Amino acid sequence: xxxxxxxxxxxxxxxxxxxxxxxxxxxxxxxxxxxxxxxxxxxxxxxxxxxxxxxxxxxxxxxxx
Numbered sequence: 001x002x003x004x005x006x007x008x009x010x011x012x013x014x015x016x017x018x019x020x021x022x023x024x025x026x027x028x029x030x031x032x033x034x035x036x037x038x039x040x041x042x043x044x045x046x047x048x049x050x051x052x053x054x055x056x057x058x059x060x061x062x063x064x065x
């Protein structure tokens with residue numbers, strides 16, 4: 001089993017925090033009636049997951065081996 005580089009670990013933590021914040025903010029704005037702002041908040045979910053996926057692909061992390 002290969003060790004996971006530190007930057008992949010940090011990017012995972014950062015991405016999960018950003019995704020959680022984006023979804024929570026989007027739900028709060030949606031409940032408050034701000035439809036457009038909530039869609040913008042929901043849209044910030046995707047860059048976070050793309051950054052995480054890109055860095056894991058770059059590091060060639062396959063921890064299931």
